[in-house]
Amino acid sequence: MRKILMIFGTRPEAIKMAPLYWEFKKYQEDFDVKVCVTAQHRQMLDQVLNFFNIKPDYDLNLMRNNQSLFNITSDSIVELEKVYDDFNPHIVLVQGDTTTSFTSALSAYYKKIKVAHIEAGLRSGNKYSPFPEEINRVLVGHIADYHFAPTEKAKQNLYNEGIRENVWVVGNTVIDALFLGLRILEENEELRSKIELYFNGIFEFQREKIILVTGHRRESFGEGFENICNALKEIAESYPELKIIYPVHLNPNVREPVNRILNGIKNIFLLEPLEYPYLIWLMSKSFLILTDSGGIQEEAPSLGKPVLVMREVTERVEGIEAGTASLVGIKKENIVKAVQSLIENTSEYHKMARAINPYGDGLSSKRIVEIIRSI
Ligand code: UD1
Ligand code: UDP
Numbered sequence: 001m002r003k004i005l006m007i008f009g010t011r012p013e014a015i016k017m018a019p020l021y022w023e024f025k026k027y028q029e030d031f032d033v034k035v036c037v038t039a040q041h042r043q044m045l046d047q048v049l050n051f052f053n054i055k056p057d058y059d060l061n062l063m064r065n066n067q068s069l070f071n072i073t074s075d076s077i078v079e080l081e082k083v084y085d086d087f088n089p090h091i092v093l094v095q096g097d098t099t100t101s102f103t104s105a106l107s108a109y110y111k112k113i114k115v116a117h118i119e120a121g122l123r124s125g126n127k128y129s130p131f132p133e134e135i136n137r138v139l140v141g142h143i144a145d146y147h148f149a150p151t152e153k154a155k156q157n158l159y160n161e162g163i164r165e166n167v168w169v170v171g172n173t174v175i176d177a178l179f180l181g182l183r184i185l186e187e188n189e190e191l192r193s194k195i196e197l198y199f200n201g202i203f204e205f206q207r208e209k210i211i212l213v214t215g216h217r218r219e220s221f222g223e224g225f226e227n228i229c230n231a232l233k234e235i236a237e238s239y240p241e242l243k244i245i246y247p248v249h250l251n252p253n254v255r256e257p258v259n260r261i262l263n264g265i266k267n268i269f270l271l272e273p274l275e276y277p278y279l280i281w282l283m284s285k286s287f288l289i290l291t292d293s294g295g296i297q298e299e300a301p302s303l304g305k306p307v308l309v310m311r312e313v314t315e316r317v318e319g320i321e322a323g324t325a326s327l328v329g330i331k332k333e334n335i336v337k338a339v340q341s342l343i344e345n346t347s348e349y350h351k352m353a354r355a356i357n358p359y360g361d362g363l364s365s366k367r368i369v370e371i372i373r374s375i
Contacts (some may be wrong), residue, residue, distance in 0.1 A: 001030065001031065001032050002030065002031055002032070002090045003032045003034070003083055003087060003088065003089045003090050003091075004033045004034070004089060004090070004091050004093060004372075005033075005034050005035075005083070005084075005087055005089035005091070005092045006021060006026060006033065006034070006035050006036070006093045007036045007037075007038065007074070007080070007092060007093070007100065007101075007104040008035075008037060008038070008045075008094070008095055008101075009037060009076070009099075009100030011044040011045055011170075011273075012098075012174075012293075012295045013096055013098060013100065014045050014048035014062065015048050015174065015276060015295065016056075016095050016096065016118065016295070017035075017093070017095050017118070018052035018177055018180075019173050019176035019364075020093070020173050020176075020365040020368060020369070021033065021035060021054055021120065021150055022365075023365040023368070023369045024369055026369075027369065030373055034058070034089070035054060035055075035056045035057055035058070036058035036059075036060070036080070036083050036104075036338055037056045037058070037060065038056065038060045038072075038076045038079070038080075038100045038104070038127060038330060039059055039060055039061045039062050039063050040062060040063060040072055040098065040099060040100045041063060041250075041275070042063040043120075047275045047276065048276055049271070051276050051277060052177075058083045058086075058087075060075075060076065060079045060083075062075050062076060062079065065252070065254070065294060066251075066252050069099060069132060072099045072103075073099055073102075073103055076099070076100060076103040076107075077103045077107050080103065080107040081107060081110075081111070082110075084107065084108065084111045089108075089113055090113070090114065091113070091115070091116055091146075092105070092108040092113050092114070092116070093115075093116045093118060094116070094117055094140060094144075095116065095118040095173075096119045096137070096294075097119075097122070097130070097133035097136045097137035098136065099132070099136060100138055100346060101117075101136060101137075102136040102139055105117070105143045105144060106139070107309050109358075114145045114146070114167055115143055115144040115145055115146070116128075116144065116145065116146040116148065116368075116372065117140050117141060117144035117146065117147050117148065118148050118293050119148065119149075119154075119172060119173070120137075120140075120148055120149050120154060120158060120167070121141065121147065121149040121150075121151075121153075121154030121155055121156075121157045121158040121163075121167075122135075122154050122157070122315035122316065123137070123138070123154075123157045124313040125313065126313050128219060129217075129219045129311065129313050130218075130219060130294075130311070130315070131177035131218050134315070137237070138161075141158060141161065141163055142161070142163070145166060146372070146375065147163060147168070148168055148170050148364075148368050149170070149299050150169070150170065150171055150172035150359055150360060151318055151349045151358065151359065152169055152251055153317065154169070154188075155167050157278065162249065168367070168368075168371055170364045170368055170371070171360030171361055171362075171364035172298055172359040172360040173360070173363040173365050174298045174359065175299070175357065175359055175361065175364065176362050176365045178280060178302060178303075178362075179362040180278060181276055181277055182284075184277060185277055185280070189284060191277060192228060192281070195277065195278050195281045196281075198285070199278075199281075199282065199285075202245065202269050203242070203243045205246070205285045206259045207242070208243055209239075209243070209287040209343075210242070210243045210244070210246055210263050210282075210285065210286050210287055211243070211244045211245070211286065211287060211288055211289070211290060211339070212246075212249060212282055212283060212286040212289045213232060213244060213246040213289075213290045213291065214246070214249065214289075214291045214292070214293050214296060214326050215228055215249065215254065215290075215291065215292045215293075216249035216254050216293070216294045218253075219255045219311075220292060220310070221254075222229060224330040225253075225257040225259055226253060226261070227330050227331055227332045227335070228310055228330060228335065229257050229258055229260075229261035230261060231333075231336050231339075232244055232246070232290075232335075233262060233265060233330065234332070234336050235335075235339050235340075236265050236268050237265075238336075238340070239267075239343060241267075242267060242287075243268075243269065243344070244267060244268045244269050245268065245269045245282065245286075246258070246262070246268065246270050246271065247271040247272065247273050247279065248270050248271065248272070249273065254362075255261070257271060280299070280303075283303055284303050284305075286341075288305065288306045288307070288308065288339070288342055288349075288352075289305050289306070289307045289308070289309075290307075290308045290310060290335070290339070291309065291310065292309065292310045295314060297314065297319055297325055298316060298359040298360075299324070300356050301322065301324040301325065301355070301357065301358060302324055302355060303355065304324075304355035304356075304361070306342060306349065306352035306353050307319065307324065307325040308325075308326055308328045308338050308339065309325055309326065309327045309328060310328060310329070310330050311327065311330065312329050312330065312334060313327070314327060316359075318358035319358060319359075322356050322358050323352060324352050324353075324354055324356055325352075326352070
């Protein structure tokens, strides 16, 4: 019986680990699987744990208000040692590029525990964007023993850095989570009605055009967020019939400019972070999505929704190459122009609004568990 420890800390890691957790649970005779949350996020993590019905075995409860990279890095390393000593896992599973993934991999290495990296090999090529995630992911890649790359391109990135063994292309588990979420929405009429009722007060989803907005990247704090908010303000004023729905990330560096610049504009709706089924329902009803989120860039193409990526570079290039996503940067005029052109040019809109699945087919967790069983 192998002991597997899944470690995660933030909303997107939890979403992407959830289907994998339940896949491992199907093989109780092979694996003793435990979950450790650093709780780098608290409320936003708990929303996901709750929806996917995951009860952590270890909860480090680390989040502090407006925490720094230094706090979260040092606190998690110190606390994780105790968890490893208690459980003695054979393999630690980490996901993505957060500080939690980096410190979990590093501290597992200090204990000579094998590390499996889910969503390995994405690269923007710019060490300050996404910051600090680009370097976190590179470092985890060089620490890890097993690499689960979502796409061929990610595998190639690893190959180029000399990581050539134990690399498998399995798709991204975010699509497993998305398909699972969509299935629940389809089957659970009560939940669907609750969600429709909630949004009914905001927009008429049969008729009105909405733009979904999310944003939280550290490299955009300050001037970048001011630009993004001023762009949204101008778009809202130019198109009063349009509704902009923005579930605002809990990071105070995001909330301050967003609330200051956008509060009180009548066709902009600033919401608290949405529970996952609410968010995917809203994505499916959106006209287009403006975001800097990694996960949303991956989910939106499966739903046929155009994504304007408010970043200067992205490590998710597959959507851009397929033409369903476009990098618009964080300058006000460029964001406004890109939105205008999708609203006013129908053929351009339809070129982008195509359902494709460059990031996965919903079977990534199955593949990962099969491979780990065979190792
Ligand atoms: C983190 C990850 C980022 C990921 C993002 C997903 C790092 C360095 N950053 O960024 O890669 O894309 O999560 O959302 O690992 N907060 C709350 N409640 C919550 C969550 C956050 O109040 O549930 C506030 C707290 O004040 C916290 C702050 O947000 O200190 C920042 O959280 P942190 O995890 O450090 O950074 P994110 O910007 O969320
Ligand atoms: N998400 C959510 N509620 C929200 C905003 C996002 O459930 O209000 C989901 C989204 O569907 C995606 C993930 O959270 O799966 C993305 O998280 P985030 O943008 O915080 O982080 P990133 O993916 O950029 O690391």
